[in-house]
Amino acid sequence: MESLPRLGYGLGLRPVYYDEILSTRPAVDWFEIISENYMIPGGRPLAMLERFRADYPIVMHGVSMSLASTDPLDLDYLKALKALADRVEPAWVSDHLAWTGVHGRNLHDLLPIPYTREALDHVVARIGRVQDILKRRLVVENASTYVAFSQSEMPEWEFIAQMAERADCLLLLDVNNVFVSGFNHGFDINAFVDAVPAGRVAQFHMAGHTDAQTHRIDTHDQPICEEVWTLYERARRRFGDVPAMIERDDNFPPFAELLAELQRMRDIDASIVAKASRSAA
Amino acid sequence: MKLSELQTAFQAAVLTGDAEDAAILDLVAPSLNADRATLMGVYVNAYRLRLAEFLDEDYPALRVLLGDDEFEALVEAYIDANPSRLRNARWYSTRLPDFMQESENWGANALAIGLALFERALTDAYDAADAPAQGLETLAEFSPQDWPRLGFTFHPSLRLLEVAAGTLDAYTAADAGEEGETPPPLEDDGAFEQQPSDATGSEARESVASQPTPPEPVAVWRSELDPAYRLLDADEFLALNEAMAGHSFGDICQLVAFQNEGQPATERLAQFLVTWFSEGLVIAVAETK
Numbered sequence: 044m045e046s047l048p049r050l051g052y053g054l055g056l057r058p059v060y061y062d063e064i065l066s067t068r069p070a071v072d073w074f075e076i077i078s079e080n081y082m083i084p085g086g087r088p089l090a091m092l093e094r095f096r097a098d099y100p101i102v103m104h105g106v107s108m109s110l111a112s113t114d115p116l117d118l119d120y121l122k123a124l125k126a127l128a129d130r131v132e133p134a135w136v137s138d139h140l141a142w143t144g145v146h147g148r149n150l151h152d153l154l155p156i157p158y159t160r161e162a163l164d165h166v167v168a169r170i171g172r173v174q175d176i177l178k179r180r181l182v183v184e185n186a187s188t189y190v191a192f193s194q195s196e197m198p199e200w201e202f203i204a205q206m207a208e209r210a211d212c213l214l215l216l217d218v219n220n221v222f223v224s225g226f227n228h229g230f231d232i233n234a235f236v237d238a239v240p241a242g243r244v245a246q247f248h249m250a251g252h253t254d255a256q257t258h259r260i261d262t263h264d265q266p267i268c269e270e271v272w273t274l275y276e277r278a279r280r281r282f283g284d285v286p287a288m289i290e291r292d293d294n295f296p297p298f299a300e301l302l303a304e305l306q307r308m309r310d311i312d313a314s315i316v317a318k319a320s321r322s323a324a
Numbered sequence: 325m326k327l328s329e330l331q332t333a334f335q336a337a338v339l340t341g342d343a344e345d346a347a348i349l350d351l352v353a354p355s356l357n358a359d360r361a362t363l364m365g366v367y368v369n370a371y372r373l374r375l376a377e378f379l380d381e382d383y384p385a386l387r388v389l390l391g392d393d394e395f396e397a398l399v400e401a402y403i404d405a406n407p408s409r410l411r412n413a414r415w416y417s418t419r420l421p422d423f424m425q426e427s428e429n430w431g432a433n434a435l436a437i438g439l440a441l442f443e444r445a446l447t448d449a450y451d452a453a454d455a456p457a458q459g460l461e462t463l464a465e466f467s468p469q470d471w472p473r474l475g476f477t478f479h480p481s482l483r484l485l486e487v488a489a490g491t492l493d494a495y496t497a498a499d500a501g502e503e504g505e506t507p508p509p510l511e512d513d514g515a516f517e518q519q520p521s522d523a524t525g526s527e528a529r530e531s532v533a534s535q536p537t538p539p540e541p542v543a544v545w546r547s548e549l550d551p552a553y554r555l556l557d558a559d560e561f562l563a564l565n566e567a568m569a570g571h572s573f574g575d576i577c578q579l580v581a582f583q584n585e586g587q588p589a590t591e592r593l594a595q596f597l598v599t600w601f602s603e604g605l606v607i608a609v610a611e612t613k
Contacts, residue, residue, distance in 0.1 A: 079412045084480070085454035087549040107411050113328035120411040145331045149408045150338055151374050151416075152367060154331075157351075162327050189366040191353040194325060227363065229356040257358035260366060 047135050047182075047213065047245045050100050052305050053288035061091055063298045071099065071305065073134070075288050078105040081131070082123050096131060102246070102288075103133040104215075107149070108173065110183065111156045111166050112142035121176045128177065135245060137182035137215045140166065140203065157192035158202040163209075170210035182245050183207070184215035187223040187252075187261035198230065200238040207243040214239060216282070217248035218275045219267065223259045236278050247287035249275060249308070264293035267304055276311055284312070325351065334367075339407055343368040375403045375416060382417040382447045385498035386439050398430060414451070418444065438487030438540070439494050442553070445483045445544035449551040452481035457604035463597075470611060472574025476567050476600070477608035481546035484556075484565055489537040492555055547604055554603075559583060560596050572612040573597075 051072030056064075063069075074095060081088055095101065107120060128136055141153035156162050174181050185203055197205075207214050216239060225232035251265030267275075267289070275287075289304050330351060337345035343365035352360045376399045380387065387395040402423050408416050421440035424430040430437065457479065466474060541561035544553045556564065559580050566576045573593065580589035600606050 079414070082412055083414060083451040086449075086451035086481075086546060088451060089454075090549055111327075113331055117411050142331060144408075145328070145335055147409050148335060148339070149410055149413075150335065150367075150371050151408060151413050152338075152370055154334065154367065157327070157330060159327070165327060189363045190360065191355075192330065192351050193353045194330075194351065195353070227355065227358075228353075258355070258363060258366070 048100070048286075049284055050102070050134060050286040052308055053102065053286060054301055054305065055104075055288065055290045055292070056092075056095060056101075057291065057295070058088070058091075059295045060298050060301075065094065067298075068098065069298065069302060071302070073100040073102060073286065073288070075102045075104050075290075076131075076133075078103045078124060078127060078136070079107055082127055092131065101131055101133050102286075103128060103131060103136045104184075105136070105138040106153065107143060108138035109143040109149075110138060110140060110169050110173070111154075111162060112145055113165070114145050114147065116169060116172060118176070121173065125177050128179070135182050135213070136177060136179060137184055137246065139184045139186045140206070141186040153186040155186070155188040155190055155192070158195040158197050158199055160196060163202055163205055166206055167209045170206070170212050174210075174212065180211070180213055182213045182215045183210075184217050184248065185220050185224070187217070187220040187227075187259075189227055189258060189260070191228045198235075198238075199224065200235040204238060204240050207240055212243075213245040214243045215246045215248060216244050216278060216285075217250070218278055219248065219250040219252055219271050220261060222268075222271050222274055223252050223261045226259045232274055233277060236274065236281060239282075241282055244282045244285050247275070247278060247282075247285060248290055249287060249304070250290040262293065263290045266296075266300070272307070272311070275308070276315070279312055279315055337364065338368050338371045341368055341372065372400075372403055374413075375399075375408065378413055378416045379420060383420060383440060383443050385443055385495045386436060388498035388501055389436055389439055389494050398424070401427070401429070417447070420444070434488035435490055435494060438485075438491035439498075441485055442487055442491055442495055442542065442544070445485055445542075446551040446553070448483065449481040449544050449546040452479075452546060455479055455607040458601065458606050458609060460598060460601040462601075462606070462609050466609070466611070472572060472577070473611045474573045474609055475570055475612035476573075476606050477610070478568050478600075478605050479545055479607050481544075481551075482568070482605055483544045484561060484568070485542045485544065486539040486561075487542060489540055491540055492542065492553075543605075545603070545605060552603070559589075559592065563593060563596050564600070567600075570612065 053073040053075055054071050056074035056076050076092065081092055083089065105124060109117070124136070139153050140156070142156065143152060143154060144150045170181055170183065183206070185199065203214065206212070221232050221235050225235065249267050249271065250261070250263045251267050253260040253262040253265060287308055289301055291301055333347045333351065337343065337348040344361045348364060349360050352364060354360065355363055379399050379402065390398065402420055405423060406419060410416055421437055421444050424437050424440055541556040541558060542553055543556055543564065544551065546552065562583060563576050563580050566579060577589045577593050580593060581587060
């Protein structure tokens, strides 16, 4: 299987930080954009993106592909996504294992699926078609979920492992989403990380979430919590040096706080590498 | 249950706002910590909050004009009447001014509708297609005797609006308020009969009482990377409208002269042209057939 570039440590590119990034040229290895924010005719967002991509590798991350929907694939959307990808030349393109609506409606959310063989067949076929249209391997992310369905026939991680193998796609492991869904559904988050096929993981997401006491909500508006850092370390040990980035979408802190979180990732990884070297010596 | 049936049931619960919908809760596995309706409620609440956020982002001045309670009532009504069919949320808010015009509750509020139309034009100008503006020197490529036959192509972001009198004042006041300054007092809800903000004295009030205040002609476009706008005189509005429709410089001169009771309009039109070029509105000049 071809491997994607080892880009290092990235951040989500958000307009609130545009000026600071341009003026300080921070030590961020790459940026991830929300594809839909740039699927527009023209103007400032695309002009700024041209400036950023001159200096940093860009990755495209979408929220509207609706891979698991039983509606037909939206070919106009995929055509526009491909046009953006042709323009931006991202290192890769990702979206979610989720659906966003049926019967022509869009709820603008990443909705949960039952982990059934029927859903698996459906999603595998759709990823295949998307990869044919985009002419590139798709990177698929595990979404945060708040409800699970009684009819599920396998755990989420088994579904994801089978999906990746059968569709021959790559995976974006969102470490925070594993934690959020694990808390909400009471599954073993370590078992999840240990079951995802190592050779398929192309990227990590890290983010903060909201603690609603009885459940957790994936809000991307808080610092990354300690439990997610612990899980990150486990994922890093298992998957090696795949590119990792932090998503922050609300309650924006000073940019330096995100850089500090990025540095913590680097420190954890350096410590893992150092320990591995000592053991080998 | 088939995947399609489950998705239909799930979506119905979200769209109706019913987190306790039995049809979907029966399919949801029990959770250790939270009851199923609470967890389903995350999706139900997120749906309305997200759509409301799209409207909030695109109509900040309208919120100020209407006040929080009425704006939120408008948003709720819009969401109920307009489930999204769009892949990209960018355009979810686009129909709000049309919805207001068609609505019993807001259809008579000309100022609010004007402000919504104006804010929509600003949002559309922000990410309209790019096109390089031409400088005035482009005209030098044509001999003066050809000028009457010249036609102009305008920047894709350019929109002409006729909005209720007072709309731009309301926008400016709301914008100043958002920046932390004290906004000047707004006129009340402002139907067409609203007194214009610069009208003072009994004469103006009498004229308002006897006839509706004419709407404000406004041009909205994108200058470099930022939306721009300008109030137009009636004859410039007419001329720009005609020019955007593809009419030649000569035809527009005649029309403006006719509107101005036969006064020659060439010099006035030439002033408009210089302004349009200097504002980056013109992207191409060509002889019309």
